[in-house]
Amino acid sequence: MRILVTGGAGFIGSHLIDRLMDLGNEVLCLDNFYTGHKRNILQWINNPYFELIRHDITEPIRLEADQIYHLACPASPIHYQYNPVKTIKTNVMGTLNMLGLAKRVKARFLLASTSEVYGDPDVHPQPEEYRGNVNCIGIRSCYDEGKRVAETLAFDYHRQNNVDIRVMRIFNTYGPRMLENDGRVVSNFIAQALRGNPLTVYGDGTQTRSFCYVSDLVEGMMRLMNGDYIGPINIGNPGEYTILELAKTIQEMVNPEAELTFKPLPEDDPKQRQPDITKAKNLLDWEPHVPLGKGLELTIKDFRDRLK
Numbered sequence: 001m002r003i004l005v006t007g008g009a010g011f012i013g014s015h016l017i018d019r020l021m022d023l024g025n026e027v028l029c030l031d032n033f034y035t036g037h038k039r040n041i042l043q044w045i046n047n048p049y050f051e052l053i054r055h056d057i058t059e060p061i062r063l064e065a066d067q068i069y070h071l072a073c074p075a076s077p078i079h080y081q082y083n084p085v086k087t088i089k090t091n092v093m094g095t096l097n098m099l100g101l102a103k104r105v106k107a108r109f110l111l112a113s114t115s116e117v118y119g120d121p122d123v124h125p126q127p128e129e130y131r132g133n134v135n136c137i138g139i140r141s142c143y144d145e146g147k148r149v150a151e152t153l154a155f156d157y158h159r160q161n162n163v164d165i166r167v168m169r170i171f172n173t174y175g176p177r178m179l180e181n182d183g184r185v186v187s188n189f190i191a192q193a194l195r196g197n198p199l200t201v202y203g204d205g206t207q208t209r210s211f212c213y214v215s216d217l218v219e220g221m222m223r224l225m226n227g228d229y230i231g232p233i234n235i236g237n238p239g240e241y242t243i244l245e246l247a248k249t250i251q252e253m254v255n256p257e258a259e260l261t262f263k264p265l266p267e268d269d270p271k272q273r274q275p276d277i278t279k280a281k282n283l284l285d286w287e288p289h290v291p292l293g294k295g296l297e298l299t300i301k302d303f304r305d306r307l308k
């Protein structure tokens, strides 16, 4: 199959491409390299079944593909808030362009949406039916409202034009190739511990998150794409940890000497986030397998090599 991966030079996209290439597909990687890097896909650059296209999805493009995995969008608050108008354009105009492409070439289209569509949830854990508690004028809105519109666009293209869509709501994912400066909690703690700096905990650290290792996530993504259920479907790891527990685990694994410091919580930071993955279990026969300790070990090794 010829498969287009938008955002393919990024963290999740590049792991997906590794799997797709290993399975013998032809892969087109489309990226504007805003948060993605060539080093993530370096191993495929000279492979005749791999093509790298530098392109910004806010502009239309004509390509042929059987499947489109649409991941292009900065995922970390630091990067998506740097130019919020651009983030909205990527989510809205970019998704519109990619759905238009899917319609034209009759490709199956998978949208990488996010648990952020649930905002600061007042239902816990979050099932797909939960409509969310999102602030439409806050500093995260360019991302969470952007993704909500992207989901709307996908379903409208499906209802109006029969585009074959899949919508996946991704919860916090971590693993090798995350950017060390992306401000996300796992990468922050690992980079700080490796550098011998204090680990910054926002608030009192009692807020919780769930963390899915990237190989588990990619498996769920491919099962969704190749199954019959269109979604939306939560893909994440329901194992819930407080931020303080995570900080202490990483401190223990990397540098027991490193200190912890506490800073005020950023605006609109959700207090709890945990996926309800009943649908993924029942409809995709999927659940995560990589335990946090193992995933952190692999991530820490990658950060150690890069920060050398």
Ligand SMILES: NC(=O)c1ccc[n+]([C@@H]2O[C@H](COP(=O)([O-])OP(=O)(O)OC[C@H]3O[C@@H](n4cnc5c(N)ncnc54)[C@H](O)[C@@H]3O)[C@@H](O)[C@H]2O)c1
Pocket: 006, 007, 008, 009, 010, 011, 012, 013, 030, 031, 032, 033, 034, 035, 036, 037, 055, 056, 057, 058, 070, 071, 072, 073, 074, 075, 076, 090, 094, 112, 113, 114, 115, 169, 170, 171, 172, 173, 174
């Ligand atoms: N990592 C997570 O925990 C997480 C959680 C929820 C949702 N997601 C979603 O998964 C997708 C991938 O996330 P990631 O963690 O790999 O992020 P990432 O920032 O590493 O990857 C995004 C990629 O998209 C590219 N990109 C951004 N804007 C673009 C544009 N206008 N045109 C072309 N390319 C563009 C970037 O250069 C980058 O390679 C995103 O859509 C994100 O919203 C990720």
